[in-house]
Amino acid sequence: MKPEAVSKDFYVISSSPHTHSGASVERIMLDVVIALLPAFAAALWFFRLDALRLTTVCVATCLAAEWACRKAMRRGNSISDLSAVVTGMLLAFNLPPALPSWMAAAGSLFAIVVAKQVFGGLGYNPFNPALVGRAFMLISFTGAMTTWSASEWTQKLRYAAVDAATAATAAADAVTSATPLGYAKEALKAGKDLPIFDLSLLRDFFLGNINGCVGETSALALLIGAAYLLARKVITWHIPVAYLLTVLAYAAVLRLTAPSTSLPPLAHLFSGGLMLGAFFMATDMVTTPVTRRGMLVFGIGCGIITMLIRTVKSGAYPEGVSFAILIMNAFTPLINRATRNRVFGAKRARHE
Amino acid sequence: MTTIRSPHTFRGGIHPAYNKDLAAGAAIRELPTPARLTVPMSQHLGAPAKPVVKAGDMIKAGQLIGEQNGFISAAVHAPAGGKVAAIDSAVTASGRACAAVVIETDGSAERQAMPALTEWRGVDRKELSARVGEAGVVGMGGAGFPTRVKLSPPSDKPIDTVILNGAECEPYLTSDHRMMVERAREIRDGAEIIRHILGAKCLRVAIEDNKPDAIAAIEQAFADMDGDVAVAVLKTSYPQGSEKQQIYSVTGREVPRGGLPMDVGCVVENVSTAFAVWDAVVNGEPLTRRVISVTGDAVAGPSNLLAPCGTLYADLVAACGGIKGKAAKIISGGPMMGFAVGSLDVPTGKTASGLLLLSAGKVTCFTSQACISCGRCVDACPMRLAPAELSQFIEADDIGGAEGIALMDCIECGSCAFVCPARRPLVQHMRRGKAAVMARRAAAKRG
Numbered sequence: 136m137k138p139e140a141v142s143k144d145f146y147v148i149s150s151s152p153h154t155h156s157g158a159s160v161e162r163i164m165l166d167v168v169i170a171l172l173p174a175f176a177a178a179l180w181f182f183r184l185d186a187l188r189l190t191t192v193c194v195a196t197c198l199a200a201e202w203a204c205r206k207a208m209r210r211g212n213s214i215s216d217l218s219a220v221v222t223g224m225l226l227a228f229n230l231p232p233a234l235p236s237w238m239a240a241a242g243s244l245f246a247i248v249v250a251k252q253v254f255g256g257l258g259y260n261p262f263n264p265a266l267v268g269r270a271f272m273l274i275s276f277t278g279a280m281t282t283w284s285a286s287e288w289t290q291k292l293r294y295a296a297v298d299a300a301t302a303a304t305a306a307a308d309a310v311t312s313a314t315p316l317g318y319a320k321e322a323l324k325a326g327k328d329l330p331i332f333d334l335s336l337l338r339d340f341f342l343g344n345i346n347g348c349v350g351e352t353s354a355l356a357l358l359i360g361a362a363y364l365l366a367r368k369v370i371t372w373h374i375p376v377a378y379l380l381t382v383l384a385y386a387a388v389l390r391l392t393a394p395s396t397s398l399p400p401l402a403h404l405f406s407g408g409l410m411l412g413a414f415f416m417a418t419d420m421v422t423t424p425v426t427r428r429g430m431l432v433f434g435i436g437c438g439i440i441t442m443l444i445r446t447v448k449s450g451a452y453p454e455g456v457s458f459a460i461l462i463m464n465a466f467t468p469l470i471n472r473a474t475r476n477r478v479f480g481a482k483r484a485r486h487e
Numbered sequence: 488m489t490t491i492r493s494p495h496t497f498r499g500g501i502h503p504a505y506n507k508d509l510a511a512g513a514a515i516r517e518l519p520t521p522a523r524l525t526v527p528m529s530q531h532l533g534a535p536a537k538p539v540v541k542a543g544d545m546i547k548a549g550q551l552i553g554e555q556n557g558f559i560s561a562a563v564h565a566p567a568g569g570k571v572a573a574i575d576s577a578v579t580a581s582g583r584a585c586a587a588v589v590i591e592t593d594g595s596a597e598r599q600a601m602p603a604l605t606e607w608r609g610v611d612r613k614e615l616s617a618r619v620g621e622a623g624v625v626g627m628g629g630a631g632f633p634t635r636v637k638l639s640p641p642s643d644k645p646i647d648t649v650i651l652n653g654a655e656c657e658p659y660l661t662s663d664h665r666m667m668v669e670r671a672r673e674i675r676d677g678a679e680i681i682r683h684i685l686g687a688k689c690l691r692v693a694i695e696d697n698k699p700d701a702i703a704a705i706e707q708a709f710a711d712m713d714g715d716v717a718v719a720v721l722k723t724s725y726p727q728g729s730e731k732q733q734i735y736s737v738t739g740r741e742v743p744r745g746g747l748p749m750d751v752g753c754v755v756e757n758v759s760t761a762f763a764v765w766d767a768v769v770n771g772e773p774l775t776r777r778v779i780s781v782t783g784d785a786v787a788g789p790s791n792l793l794a795p796c797g798t799l800y801a802d803l804v805a806a807c808g809g810i811k812g813k814a815a816k817i818i819s820g821g822p823m824m825g826f827a828v829g830s831l832d833v834p835t836g837k838t839a840s841g842l843l844l845l846s847a848g849k850v851t852c853f854t855s856q857a858c859i860s861c862g863r864c865v866d867a868c869p870m871r872l873a874p875a876e877l878s879q880f881i882e883a884d885d886i887g888g889a890e891g892i893a894l895m896d897c898i899e900c901g902s903c904a905f906v907c908p909a910r911r912p913l914v915q916h917m918r919r920g921k922a923a924v925m926a927r928r929a930a931a932k933r934g
Contacts, residue, residue, distance in 0.1 A: 146829055147816040147850050150915035152901030153843075154503055154658065154822040155851040158908040160859060258857030258909070425862030425875060476871040478893045479497075479731060480744040 160257070163420075164217035166369045170360035171224050171415065177343050177353035178228065185232040186349050192236045194223030196243035204252035218257045222246055225265035228350025228411055229457065230272070234279055242272040262464045263422045266457045273457075283314060283346045314346045315406045316445060319398050320453035323446070328395045332402045340405035351411040354404075361414035370418040373430035374437075378413040379404060381438025389446060397446065409441065412456035422464040429467075429474035436463045488710045490702070490718045493693075495739045497732040499869040500724040501902045503658050503823065505697065510661040510782040510789040515669055518794040518806050520567045520592050525577050526552065526797035529585035530836035531631040533559030536623075538588055544571045549599040549773055552588045555620065561633045561837075562623035566775035566795030569593040577834055580819035581826050587834065590797070601771030612684045613639070615768060619684075622767030623837075624774045628652055628663075628728065628757035629820065631838040634764065637754055638684045644749040648689040649682050650737050653701060653758040654721060654728035657821025660841040662778040665791045666759050667694070667701035671708035677761030679712065680768050685754055690716045691737050692758070697723040725823060726900040730755045732869050744896060759840075774837055781807045785814035785844035794835060800842055801831035815847040823901045856909040864903035864913060870896050874903035874913045881920040886927065889920045897921065 178186035201219040205212045213219075226246055230239055246268030251260045273280045313321065322329050339345055343353025351357075364370045386400035403409070417423065417437050424433050437459045444455025452458070529535035536553030540546055546565045553563035569592040577587035601622070607615060620635030640646055651674070655663040667674065682690050692709065694702050705718055719737045721727045731742045733755060740751040748755055756764075759777060766772040775796055782789035787808030794803060800817065804810060818825040819833065820841055835842075864874035872893050880889035897917045904913040 146814065146827070148827045148829055149853065150912060150918060151825060151827075151899070152823045152904050152914060153816065153818055153825065153827065153845070153851060154849075154905065155853070155910065156501070156503070156906050158863070158906060159910070160856065160908050163859075163861070163908055256857065258859045420859050420861040423860070425860055425865045425873065427866075430862075471873075471876070475873060475892065476865065478744060478872060478896050479735075479870045480741045480746065480896070481893075482743075 160216050160218070163369055164221050166364065166367050167221045167415070168217060168224065170363045170369075171221075171228070171350070173356040173359040174228060174350045174353060174411070175224070177356035178349045181343055181352060182232040182349055186227075188236060189230050189232070189234060189239050189349055190224060190227040192239045193227035193230075193243045194220055196240045197223035197226070197247050200244050200247035201252070204248060205256070208252070210256070213256055216257060219247060222251070222264045222268075224350075225411075225415060226268045229265065229269045229348050229408060231280060231283055232349055233282065234276075238272060238276050238279060241275075242268040245271045258421055260421060261467070262461055263416055263419050266416060266461050266464075269457050270461060281317075283317075314453065315340070315398075315402065316453040320445070320450075323396050323448055329398065332399050337399075337401055337405065340402060345406070347406070348408060348411075351408040354410045357410040357414060361410075364414065364418070370414070371427070371430065373427055374417050374423060374434040375413040377431045377434025378417055378437045378441075379409070381435045382409060382442055385438060385442040389442075403442070403445070407445070407454040408456040412441075412460055413437075416456075417460050417463070422467060424467055424470045424474065426471065426474045426476060428476075429470040432470050432474060433463050433467070436466065488706065488712055488716050488718075490706055490720060493719045493721050493736050495736050496722045496724060497727075497735045497869050498871065499867050499902065500726065500732070501867050501905050502723070503725055503905060505658045505723075506782075507659065507661055507664070507697070509659065509784075510780050510791055511664055513661070513665070513790045515665050515778050515791050515793050516806075518792045518798065518803070520594065520795060521798050521802045522592060523572070523799075524566060524590045524592060524795055524797035525575070525587045525799060525834040526563060526566065526590060527577050527579045527585050527587045527834055527836055528553045528563055529579060529583070530563060530796060530838060531561040531625040531633060533557065533561070533633065535585050536560060536563045538574050538586055540571050540574075540588060542571050542573050545569070546571060546590065547595070547597050547599045549775065551773075555623075559633060559636065561625045561631075561635075562621065562773070563588075564623055564773035564775050565590060566797055567592040568595040568597055578828075579836060580828060580833055580839055582828070587797075600773070601767075603771050604768055607680060607768050608683065612686070615680065615684050618771075619764055619767050622763070622771075622773040624760065624763045624767050625837050626757055627759040627763065627777060627837060627840065629824065629838050629840060631836075634756065634760055637756070638681065640685070640749045640754070645752060646685040646687045646749060646754050647752040648691065648738060648754075649678065649685060649687045650719075650733060650753060650755045651678055651690070651692040651758050651761055652728055652730075652733060652755050653692055653694040653698075653705070654733060655698070656695060656723075656725045656728040657823055657825075657841070658725075659782050659843055660780045660821045661782070662780045662791055662840045663758050664698050664701050665780075666762060666778055667698070668704045670762055671704040673765045674705070674758050674761045675708045675712065676769065677763070677765030678709075680764055681754070681756055681761060682714075687754070688715055690714065691719045692717075693719045693721055693727070693733050693737050695721050695723040695727055725902065726869055726898070729869065729898055729900060731898070744893075777835075777837060777839070779803065779835055779839050780841040781844075782841065783814075783818075783844040784849055785811050785846045787811040796836050796839075797834045799831065800828075800833050800835070803835070803842055804831060804844065810844060812846055814844040815850045816845045818843040818845065823905070824899065852910070853904060853912040853915075854910050855912060858911060859909055861908060863906040863908065867902040867906045869900060869902060870898055872897060874917070875911075877920065878911060878913050878916040881916045881923075886920055886923045890924050894920050895924060
């Protein structure tokens with residue numbers, strides 16, 4: 136029965152408060168989409184139609200999967216909250232540009248159906264859906280997920296001690312190509328010295344003119360988006376700053392102790408999925424801690440695991456951002472519990 | 488007398504749209520005594536007063552009509568003379584029903600009051616606080632705690648600081664603001680009496696920095712006061728008017744969990760209460776009327792009315808030019824902590840600082856979406872609780888779990904629900920959880 140049917144002069148009764156800030160889930164998700172647009176523009180610039188193709192496939196599949204799941208579960212539809220759009224964009228940004236469309240669609244399906252809706256939809260998923268989708272693809276389509284299109288960036292590499300063998304390897308790399316982190320990992324495994332990462336190369340890293348996933352290469356574009364998220368107060372600085380500083384500190388220690396086999400800290404900072412991960416995925420509200428202290432713990436944990444995966448010689452993967460965030464997602468409930476704020480008026484002790 | 492910018496501000500809090508300009512400029516206007524008053528016996532915290540008149544009695548203004556009924560209780564007096572029409576039941580602003588004395592007023596000017604007492608300085612402190620109790624003075628900021636009790640702390644709890652609460656952090660409301668601008672002198676005298684009764688050396692008037700005219704008026708009125716007296720200018724932030732948060736903002740002291748302000752040597756009194764204390768002690772007048780802001784976008788002429796306690800909301804709205812357009816929600820109090828009521832047939836009381844009428848466009852709907860763990864409620868909570876987690880415990884009916892993470896420390900200020908992007912009715916969850924805890928404790932007590 137509609138209230139109008141009771142009386143023409145009805146008044147709304149509800150518990151306080153009777154006013155609201157106007158914040159909404161839709162607006163938060165829209166802000167994340169807006170913040171991803173600079174990175175999308177950079178992706179279009181560097182990877183052309185592949186970036187458009189993968190982003191379209193992922194977003195469309197995520198939306199369709201979300202709609203179908205809610206329908207099947209007889210729950211209210213949720214595609215208008217835009218969270219599926221965010222998942223689709225983030226997943227696409229985490230894929231190699233040449234990846235076949237059907238694989239992208241399969242990963243998107245997995246992300247929405249298995250990582251999100253099975254748990255009850257937005258708010259109930261313990262792990263970041265886009266990253267679960269990516270992990271699924273990395274295991275299922277290992278070859279395609281680690282193949283990079285030809286690129287010229289390796290031709291710029293210079294060596295301190297040029298001999299015939301390293302020059303030949305460099306030439307071969309230019310053809311087979313790799314991401315900077317993949318290149319570094321191979322060198323580490325082979326026991327070879329790394330090339331010199333000078334400023335001109337770091338500039339390419341910063342702008343995104345290197346091999347990598349669709350939306351992860353341009354640190355500049357990602358930072359512009361991150362600044363927007365911070366300005367809109369969608370995210371706070373705690374997780375990204377803790378994450379990035381931990382990576383920097385870890386890389387600096389390695390660089391000081393083993394200079395010939397470790398990348399410079401700035402190269403670590405601007406390569407791989409770190410910028411995308413730190414600002415857009417390690418800040419996913421649902422799967423990360425709610426307290427400020429918890430956020431710092433989460434960021435530091437992500438930083439350590441990322442660097443472990445990147446730099447332990449026997450490790451299989453050259454990059455560890457996705458796994459680091461997923462592993463820390465698992466700790467989120469525990470971190471929340473361990474970092475509760477001291478209640479106003481409670482004694483200042485470690486344990487109450 | 489100095490003015491200090493408060494060096495502390497409690498952590499958390501929010502900045503709602505204040506909408507105070509609707510009524511902030513409206514000078515206090517006295518409402519002519521309505522033909523009929525419905526005076527509730529419960530206008531305070533604690534046991535309702537016991538009616539001491541019966542239907543048909545002729546009574547005078549100021550006459551005792553309900554006597555204090557227990558330690559935490561307060562006396563109720565007739566705001567106007569006339570005939571007791573009935574001892575009826577009335578639904579008060581908080582939604583609870585209680586006995587009410589219905590008076591058909593006769594407009595007679597005859598008043599009954601305690602003898603005036605201008606030379607109160609020589610009077611025993613106990614006698615003064617008894618006089619405050621006899622006048623039925625209660626905290627007028629909203630909680631309605633009997634002032635007599637606050638003014639008689641046990642001897643092992645010395646009070647060194649009296650804080651007059653003029654923060655008025657609730658959006659829309661302007662009654663305390665107008666009192667400070669227009670009745671600063673009386674508030675000053677009331678403050679002096681309170682300080683004297685408590686033997687406190689420090690007096691602070693806490694005002695948010697969005698009320699410069701109130702700060703100026705208080706500075707002027709308090710200028711000649713001796714001792715450690717200062718206006719503490721607070722950063723405008725909701726809920727600065729909350730007792731514990733205000734004590735922290737003014738003194739840097741934290742009232743311990745489960746404790747009272749006196750545990751940290753403080754007593755907080757609303758500025759309007761200080762006025763009532765002055766009126767009771769110096770003039771012998773019982774508390775029977777107060778200033779109430781009648782405001783909101785559905786009120787034709789937002790006003791600050793000096794109205795007898797027991798005036799129906801309908802009479803207040805009529806005195807403000809009636810309803811503008813169509814009202815969708817009636818709120819007794821402000822939009823953050825006020826109660827939505829179902830009709831205008833609700834009487835005012837000693838704690839009624841505002842009546843808010845909102846149009847449909849201003850009415851917010853709280854749904855129950857899933858929490859997205861954004862953590863904004865954790866940042867906003869001035870008690871530093873985890874409202875998201877608490878609400879999930881309560882939704883799952885794990886009341887013990889919620890109690891274990893400090894559910895009972897919630898002050899229901901609404902900051903969490905205000906910022907929640909999923910628009911979860913967080914305060915409603917807290918209320919339900921707290922009620923369940925209280926019921927369980929009561930059951931345990933009974934054995």
